Amino acid sequence: MKDPVRIAITGAAGQISYSLAFRIASGDMLGKDQPVILQLLEITPAMEALNGVVMELNDCAFPLVQDIVATDDANVAFKDADFALLVGARPRGPGMERKDLLEANAAIFSVQGKALNDNASRDVKVLVVGNPANTNALIASCNAPDLDPKQFTAMTRLDHNRALTQLAQKTGKHVTDVESMIIWGNHSATQYPDIAHCKVAGKPAAELVERDWYENTFIPDVQQRGAAIIKARGASSAASAASSAIDHMRDWALGTNGQIVSMAIPSDGSYGVEPGIIYSYPVTCEGGKYEIVQGLALDDFSKQKMKATEDELREERAAVEHLLG
Ligand SMILES: NC(=O)C1=CN([C@@H]2O[C@H](COP(=O)(O)OP(=O)(O)OC[C@H]3O[C@@H](n4cnc5c(N)ncnc54)[C@H](O)[C@@H]3O)[C@@H](O)[C@H]2O)C=CC1
Numbered sequence: 001m002k003d004p005v006r007i008a009i010t011g012a013a014g015q016i017s018y019s020l021a022f023r024i025a026s027g028d029m030l031g032k033d034q035p036v037i038l039q040l041l042e043i044t045p046a047m048e049a050l051n052g053v054v055m056e057l058n059d060c061a062f063p064l065v066q067d068i069v070a071t072d073d074a075n076v077a078f079k080d081a082d083f084a085l086l087v088g089a090r091p092r093g094p095g096m097e098r099k100d101l102l103e104a105n106a107a108i109f110s111v112q113g114k115a116l117n118d119n120a121s122r123d124v125k126v127l128v129v130g131n132p133a134n135t136n137a138l139i140a141s142c143n144a145p146d147l148d149p150k151q152f153t154a155m156t157r158l159d160h161n162r163a164l165t166q167l168a169q170k171t172g173k174h175v176t177d178v179e180s181m182i183i184w185g186n187h188s189a190t191q192y193p194d195i196a197h198c199k200v201a202g203k204p205a206a207e208l209v210e211r212d213w214y215e216n217t218f219i220p221d222v223q224q225r226g227a228a229i230i231k232a233r234g235a236s237s238a239a240s241a242a243s244s245a246i247d248h249m250r251d252w253a254l255g256t257n258g259q260i261v262s263m264a265i266p267s268d269g270s271y272g273v274e275p276g277i278i279y280s281y282p283v284t285c286e287g288g289k290y291e292i293v294q295g296l297a298l299d300d301f302s303k304q305k306m307k308a309t310e311d312e313l314r315e316e317r318a319a320v321e322h323l324l325g
C-alpha cells in the first residue's frame with residue numbers, strides 16, 4: 001500500500017468541486033492504488049454546505065480516502081499538501097469576460113499563495129482553476145517566494161479538450177486519433193487554439209479541414225465555448241472543468257508518454273513570450289515535471305495570435321501589480 005498523498009481543494013462546496021472531489025476520491029487523478037487525504041477549504045459562510053459535501057464523500061465509502069479535513073483556514077487546508085487545486089473564486093455570469101473577475105478574485109490568490117508558501121509540501125504541485133486563471137496563478141506564485149514558480153500552473157486543459165473534440169467531430173474521427181493539439185496563451189477569448197502541428201489519424205489536420213472553417217468557426221468556437229456553456233446552462237462549466245483539472249494533474253504527476261498537452265506555466269521566454277507571465281504552452285510531462293516542446297515552426301498567423309494573447313496577459317499583470325509581492 002502506497003503512503004497517502006495530501007490533496008487540497010479550495011472552493012470545495014462549489015459546483016466544480018462537487019464533481020472534482022468525488023472523482024479524485026475514486027482514484028481518477030492519481031490511480032486506483034494511491035490513497036488520498038482530502039483537505040477541503042471554503043469561506044466561513046459556506047462551511048455548512050461543505051459539511052454536506054463531506055457527509056456525501058463519507059457516504060461513498062471510497063476505499064482510497066484515508067481522511068477528510070474541512071476548514072475555513074487556508075493554513076490548515078494547505079498543511080503539507082502535495083497537490084493544491086485552487087478552484088475557489090467567483091465565476092462569471094452572462095456578458096462578462098473572465099478578466100472582469102480580476103478585481104473580485106485577485107485578493108484570494110495572494111492570501112492563498114502565502115499560505116501555500118508557509119504550509120505546503122516543498123514539492124507541491126499547484127493548479128489554478130479559478131478565473132482569470134493565468135493571472136491568479138501569477139499572483140499566487142509571486143506570494144510564495146520559497147516555492148519554485150514552476151510549481152504554479154493554470155488550467156487550459158479544458159480548452160485543449162474542447163479543441164480535440166471539435167476537430168475530431170469535424171473530421172469524423174475519435175478524440176484519441178488527434179495528436180499535438182496546442183492551446184497558446186491565456187484561458188480567455190484571446191487564447192490561440194493551434195492545429196498547425198496537429199495530426200488526425202496520422203494525417204496533418206490542416207490538410208483535412210478548410211482554412212475558412214479553422215479561422216472562422218473552430219478558433220472562435222473554442223475561444224467562446226465557456227460563454228456558450230454559461231448561456232445554455234445558466235452556470236459555468238463544472239463537470240468538464242473538473243475532468244480537465246484531473247487530466248492536468250494526472251499528466252503532470254504521472255507523465256504523458258511523449259504526448260503533447262497544453263498547460264499554462266511560467267514563461268521562460270520560449271517562443272519569444274515575455275518571461276514570467278503564466279502562458280499556455282505545448283508540454284510533455286515525465287517524472288513529475290513538465291517541459292515545453294521546443295522548435296515548432298510558427299507562421300505569421302500563429303505569431304500574431306500568440307502575441308495578442310501575450311499582450312492581454314501583460315495587461316492583466318499590470319492591473320494586479322500591487323498584489324505581486
Ligand atoms: N480554468 C478553467 O478552465 C475554468 C475555470 N472556472 C472557474 O472556476 C471557479 C469556480 O467555479 P465554480 O465551482 O463553478 O464556482 P462556484 O461559485 O460554484 O464555487 C466557488 C466556491 O468557491 C468558494 N470560495 C470563494 N472564495 C473562496 C476562498 N477565498 N477560499 C475558499 N473558497 C472560496 C465559494 O464559497 C464557492 O463555494 C470560477 O472562477 C470559474 O470561473 C470554471 C470553469 C473552467
Ligand SMILES: O=C([O-])CC(=O)C(=O)O
Pocket residue numbers: 091092098131158225226227229230236237
Ligand atoms: O467560461 C467561464 O467563465 C468558465 C470557464 O472558464 C470555462 O468554461 O472555460
